[in-house]
Amino acid sequence: MSTTPDAPAVDTSRSYQEADPSAGLAKSGALARLLAPIRTHLVICAVLSSLSAAAGIVPYIAVAEIARIMLEDPTGAHSAIWTWVGIGAAGASVWLVLLVQSSRVGHYADAAILHDLRVRIVRHLGALPLGWFRLAGSGRVKRAMTGDLEEMHEVIAHALGQLTGAVTVMAVGTGYLFFVDVRMTLIALGVLGLMAVCYRVSMRSMTTHMNRLTAADARISAASVEYADGIQVVKTFGTGGRVLRRFDDAVDEHTQAFAAWVAEVRYSSAAARLFGSEMAVLTAMTAAGLTFVDHGSLGVADLVAFLVVAVGMPNSILPAVTASQGVRKGRMGAANIERLLARPPLPEPELPRAPSGHGVEFDRVSFSYDGVTTAVDKISAVCAPGQVTAIVGPSGAGKSTLASLLPRFYDVSDGAVRIGGVDVRSIPSAELLASMSLVFQDVALLRDSVAENIRIGRPGATDEEVRRAAAAAHIYEVIEQLPDGYDTLLDAGGGSLSGGERQRLTIARAILSGAPIVVLDEATAALDADSESAVQDALATLATGKTVIVIAHRLHTIAGADQILVLDNGRLAERGRHDELLARDGLYARMWAAQEGVLA
Incomplete structure (x- = not known):
């Protein structure tokens, strides 16, 4: 827990590894718990399926009884035959009507509960720490939203009716056959x-x-x-x-x-x-x-009854066997969904506070992903408004981890991160994220138009404001040359846009948001020289007058920073401006020499 007096009472001791927060949840009970809101509909569906199955076996019994009548009295008046013909026809009609109604109720309940579950999952995902998505990846979310829900669909819309129908057929058919022999x-x-x-x-x-x-x-x-x-x-x-x-x-x-x-x-x-x-x-x-x-x-007529009714019973049992497998899969899918929904959301402050400015302070910050290995260890630094703070260091030094604590991708294990003197855990998450623009090396674009990809930064922005943001990000001319300009549809990979152009598109998004804090995580690391120059110009516009934190691999891009934090193995090894750090001939100087091709 934080040692600072203004830190809210938030449990940050939990591990960020993929531990199962619902280990105590019974897999067999997960399906019942998730389907509780439609229990009444499921009962109705089961009753209709059962009655339908009972009516469906009546024609077989009618055929058997007709055969018995004709075999036992070949020359007699068979008025009873027509009675059984009517019973069989009525059974077939009732079977069809109830089958349709059972299917309607089942599919209605299925659509209702899966809609509710999708809404619950999406809303819960929106409340989870953003760092969880980095650790879990998209596979688990995709599995929950598609495969697991599909398994539950099979249970609700199909397996339930097949199982109750099979039980009913077995009960009615067995009762009739016991009566015969x-x-x-x-x-x-x-x-x-x-x-x-x-x-x-x-x-x-x-x-x-x-x-x-x-x-x-x-x-x-x-x-x-x-x-x-x-x-x-x-x-x-x-x-x-x-x-x-x-x-x-x-x-x-x-x-x-x-x-x-x-x-x-x-x-x-x-x-x-x-x-x-x-x-x-x-x-x-x-x-x-x-x-x-x-x-x-045994009479021949009785044998015919078994050849008609008993032989037809496996036709209802085999689908039930498949349905039972579907129930097993549905239980597993429900357990996966419940496990996802059981993951603790990002704690929201009970007494929200508003920051009095946009300066950033790291106060003896420590963090561990697994509760054992420390990724960031007692780092303190102040990032003043209007200045650029660069975070550099060898791979694995903790640069991205430290920056990710600011937007609460994770919560600190110890110490505090403050904005405007207020612990970030005391700021509502929506307001916290709205106060900063995040630009990463990995560009995230939506399958939408260019304009809408920029407008994500501020959904209510006008077309003119979108164009001004594009111009400030030095991407205006590129967009104008696209087939449909700002209406050109992009895919997740950015379509025909180059890496640097996609990056400038996300910078335009950040410029449009107007957030007073800017976090740049290796924003130019994967770009060529020409693209890097254009992106640097766009970043200069974005950073004007803001509190800027830059995670950099290419040291020449941050040589003019107001403050450089040099991390090594999760600790703050050096701090100062470029010239000061070179003069110390420490880790930063060695990294600079290695990149510039100069012997240390």
Whole structure:
């Protein structure tokens, strides 16, 4: 906890690693908890499905009874036949009507709850610390918003009706068959019981294998994105690089995981399909029935009832088997969603305070990602308004980590970060982020027009204000030459814009926002000399009169900074202006000499 007197009571001791905050949540109960708002609709859907299934087996029973009547009295008046014809037709009609109504209720409930869950997820994501997204990546969010919700959709819209229908068919069909002959009914149930045992054996380790396959899928997805993003490098330097090896390893892992599952269940799964087939039931009913008929203990008419009703029962059971697998997946998906929703949001201050200025102060700031290894250790510095503070140091020194504590991508483990004398944890997150412009090396563009990509900085800005921001960012002429100017649609990669042009587009966005604090994280590190010059001009416009914090790799870009903080292994090694640091002949001087090609 912070040692400063103005730090709010916020628990910052938790780890930022991917620990499961919902480890105590039962996976089997997650689905029930998430579906609680539509429980009434689910009950109605289950009842309608059950009644529909009961009505659906009536035509089979009617056919069996008609056959019994004709076989037992071939020459008699068969007025009862027409009664059973009417019963069968009525059952078919009721089955169709209830099936449609059950489907409507199920899909309505499905649409309602998935809409609510998507809204909950999006709102919760908006409340999570931004640093979590850097650690978790986009894969987990994509999985929750697509795959996990799709698994739940299968449960709500399909699996529920199939399971209740199967139970009803088994109950009604078994009751009717017991009425006809107990021995034959037990034999039919014995065949289906063998199917259930084999299925249970084949599914005993499904969760373990599914978790392994899900992890392999995530690795394949990540490797695929990495491969697609770096395709130019891969093509230039051949196919033997680490990118393809990671992709190959991920595919191999998926193949091995699937092969292991298949090897384990191939016999039990085949046996389940065999005993659950119409052919198995038909064979058992025919063999047993003819034996009983031959001994005079079963009538031919009764045998026909089993050949019609019992043989048709697997038709409802097999979809239920698939549905039960869907329920397992739905539980896993619900557990993943609940785990995401259980992640602690960014703590908001109970007593919000407004900063009295825009100076930034780091007061003995320490931070650890995992609670063990210190990434930033007791750093103190003041960044005054109207001045540029540069943060430099070797790779892994803690530069980006220190800067990320200012917008609360993470909360400090100790000490305090203040803006205008107020701890950032006492400032509402929306106001905090609105007070600063963040420009990163990795450019983030939306799949929208050029104008809207700039207007993100201030959604209510007019077209003229957008154009002025573009001119200030030195991107105006480039936009004017695009096919549709400011209405040109961009993709996430920026379309035909170069790296420097995409960077200047984000700077135009920052200029439009007018935020008094500017944080630049390696904004020019990946640019060529010409692009870097244009971006530097744009950054000069952006930084005018602001509190500016620059994370730099190329030291010549910050030689004119008012203050340079040199970090090493998470600690503040040196502080001063460019000339002062060179005169000290320390870490900064060695880094400068290395970059300038001068012997230290």
